[in-house]
Amino acid sequence: MLQSKKYHIAGFLLLAVAQWLLPTQMIWxxxxxxxxxQTFKFKTQPIDPNDPFRGKYITLRFEASTFTTANNGxxxxxxxxxxxxxxxxxxxxxxxxxxxxxxxxxxxxxYIQTNISRINADGDSSHIILDLPFTRFYMEERKAPKAxxxxxxxxxxxxxxxxxxxxxxxxxxxxxxxxxxxxxxKKLVE
Amino acid sequence: MKKLQDDLIDLQQSGVISADVAxxxxxxxQAKAQxxxxxxxxxxxxxxxxxxxxxxxxxxAHNWDQFGIWTKNAFAVLPMLAAQLLLVYAIWKKPQxxxxxxxxxxxxxxxxxxxxxxxxxxxxxxxxxxxYFLTWVLLVIPMIYILGSKAASLSSLVLAVSFVFSAGFxxxxxxxxxxFWLLLLSVLPAFWQLLRSAQRSQFLxxxxxxxxLAVVLGFIACYYKEMGFVSLNLFIIGSAFFTIGKRMxxxxxxxxxxxxQFIGTIMTLIILFMFSYKAxxxxxxxxxxxxxxxxxxxxxxxxxxxxxxxxVLQFGFKHLxxxxxxxLFEWVYIPFTVIFLIGLEHEIAALFINTMLVFMxxxxxxxxxxxxxxx
Numbered sequence: 087m088l089q090s091k092k093y094h095i096a097g098f099l100l101l102a103v104a105q106w107l108l109p110t111q112m113i114w115x116x117x118x119x120x121x122x123x124q125t126f127k128f129k130t131q132p133i134d135p136n137d138p139f140r141g142k143y144i145t146l147r148f149e150a151s152t153f154t155t156a157n158n159g160x161x162x163x164x165x166x167x168x169x170x171x172x173x174x175x176x177x178x179x180x181x182x183x184x185x186x187x188x189x190x191x192x193x194x195x196x197y198i199q200t201n202i203s204r205i206n207a208d209g210d211s212s213h214i215i216l217d218l219p220f221t222r223f224y225m226e227e228r229k230a231p232k233a234x235x236x237x238x239x240x241x242x243x244x245x246x247x248x249x250x251x252x253x254x255x256x257x258x259x260x261x262x263x264x265x266x267x268x269x270x271x272k273k274l275v276e
Numbered sequence: 277m278k279k280l281q282d283d284l285i286d287l288q289q290s291g292v293i294s295a296d297v298a299x300x301x302x303x304x305x306q307a308k309a310q311x312x313x314x315x316x317x318x319x320x321x322x323x324x325x326x327x328x329x330x331x332x333x334x335x336x337a338h339n340w341d342q343f344g345i346w347t348k349n350a351f352a353v354l355p356m357l358a359a360q361l362l363l364v365y366a367i368w369k370k371p372q373x374x375x376x377x378x379x380x381x382x383x384x385x386x387x388x389x390x391x392x393x394x395x396x397x398x399x400x401x402x403x404x405x406x407x408y409f410l411t412w413v414l415l416v417i418p419m420i421y422i423l424g425s426k427a428a429s430l431s432s433l434v435l436a437v438s439f440v441f442s443a444g445f446x447x448x449x450x451x452x453x454x455x456f457w458l459l460l461l462s463v464l465p466a467f468w469q470l471l472r473s474a475q476r477s478q479f480l481x482x483x484x485x486x487x488x489l490a491v492v493l494g495f496i497a498c499y500y501k502e503m504g505f506v507s508l509n510l511f512i513i514g515s516a517f518f519t520i521g522k523r524m525x526x527x528x529x530x531x532x533x534x535x536x537q538f539i540g541t542i543m544t545l546i547i548l549f550m551f552s553y554k555a556x557x558x559x560x561x562x563x564x565x566x567x568x569x570x571x572x573x574x575x576x577x578x579x580x581x582x583x584x585x586x587x588v589l590q591f592g593f594k595h596l597x598x599x600x601x602x603x604l605f606e607w608v609y610i611p612f613t614v615i616f617l618i619g620l621e622h623e624i625a626a627l628f629i630n631t632m633l634v635f636m637x638x639x640x641x642x643x644x645x646x647x648x649x650x651x
Contacts, residue, residue, distance in 0.1 A: 091367065091368060091371060094367050094371075094422070094423070095364060095367055095368060097422040098360075098363060098364065098367060098422055098423060099364075100422075101418050101419065101422050102360045104415065104418070105356065105360070105388060105415050106353075106356075108392065108411065108415065109352065109353055109356075109391050109392065109395050112392075112395050112396070112399070112401075113349055113395060113399075116399040116401075142397075143400075166449060201449065217449075219401075219402045220400060220402070221402065222400055222402065222403065223400055224397045224398075224400055225341075226337070226340050226341050228338075229341070260399060260400075261399075261400040272341060
């Protein structure tokens with residue numbers, strides 16, 4: 087009986103270790119990006135006023151999620167392709183996509199691994215829409231309606247900058263904050 | 277107790293039982309009443325625990341934004357740690373206490389899901405429901421065999437169905453929903469063991485409902501784009517369920533009404549009603565027009581495999597299935613399959629189905645009348 091109990095406990099402890107591995111790995115990965123990653127500002131696009139917010143998060147759209155390429159260029163892209171988007175900053179300090187690669191670059195770490203959501207043909211060029219992995223900013227449910235109004239007003243008003251602060255490290259991205267008019271949206275809704 | 281005492285006096289006076297027997301009966305029921313827990317106190321205890329728990333959660337939620345990331349992470353993993361400690365205590369100190377073990381297992385299952393969800397929210401990770409449910413169920417399935425937990429088995433089935441629905445209807449980027457069948461297979465040995473060992477068990481009863489339901493929902497989620505052909509699969513599976521359910525009822529008295537028989541019957545009737553309409557056959561005919569015979573033959577491989585497997589089991593290994601005669605809902609898949617093949621060419625199949633429904637209705641009425649007469 088005692089032997090059977092020991093086997094049960096041993097088996098369960100092994101299972102418990104496996105159950106701890108996943109959350110630990112999730113936290114470790116995100117903290118690595120936050121600690122070692124470089125900070126980028128992704129400018130947000132005006133959002134659909136009817137559906138800017140669902141549940142406890144703000145849905146974010148970014149200007150940098152669209153990359154334009156020539157139709158006769160190489161390589162050829164298809165929907166759902168995995169891509170590596172090299173990042174660069176424009177004159178105002180916001181992110182633009184420099185180029186898309188099929189393989190991860192080995193000589194730099196300022197790139198994001200993502201997928202192609204869809205491709206819109208436009209004459210001689212194509213607009214590639216990327217599925218960036220940081221399109222939701224979770225907030226406390228009580229504050230969400232106020233945040234929605236602030237975010238929507240800022241997105242519609244071209245004079246006021248609204249952007250997301252994202253840390254990027256070796257293909258992984260970690261969303262840190264959403265800033266409206268130079269102030270964190272969390273402070274704006276306090 | 278007063279009513280019992282009055283009844284005992286009546287029986288004594290009528291000479292049915294002696295004074296000694298009446299005394300023994302009264303003493304037995306008195307002892308039983310003392311040993312059973314006071315249900316009102318139990319109800320208040322559960323309500324009190326629920327209110328305290330809700331209060332704690334609400335206080336934490338109200339101040340969530342004030343906490344740093346590491347405090348939030350701690351709140352995410354603490355329930356999981358508490359559940360695991362409770363399970364270790366249950367296994368080590370109270371191995372005979374099944375209620376404690378099953379309750380702790382349920383606590384752990386929910387804590388795992390909450391932990392993954394909270395950490396994803398803390399770091400604003402993209403939401404992919406299919407990945408979330410798949411990860412969750414893969415962490416729960418080992419609990420079925422390591423802990424021998426039936427509650428974990430039921431939870432795994434529910435999570436597996438959640439996965440197949442989010443994957444099946446999730447679009448092109450979703451995980452292949454057919455992984456659901458592997459998850460289902462991994463739960464089957466536990467169900468088989470439960471079937472063989474437990475005579476009267478509420479968990480066994482729940483399994484007989486949730487398992488066939490999971491199979492049906494899994495089929496719909498995996499193959500909803502070709503519902504016409506899936507209906508044939510489901511019809512044959514309905515007959516298989518009825519066969520299995522009938523055998524279970526024979527072997528175990530507590531399973532006289534079981535989910536396999538009920539779901540098998542309902543599925544059969546629903547599909548028959550669906551196919552009693554000409555429009556349904558019309559949409560099936562369009563497959564031939566749009567895709568050709570090769571497409572149709574390809575789609576018929578699975579149902580044919582099911583058909584022959586069930587026919588061999590029912591007629592070749594009859595002694596394994598049932599000692600009684602094969603009943604209507606067990607063999608109805610044979611004429612339905614024949615009519616289905618006719619229906620791929622002509623809408624007259626609708627007339628055959630309606631005739632079949634009338635025949636089945638009459639047969640059931642006659643059976644009911646015969647049972648009434650013999651009772």
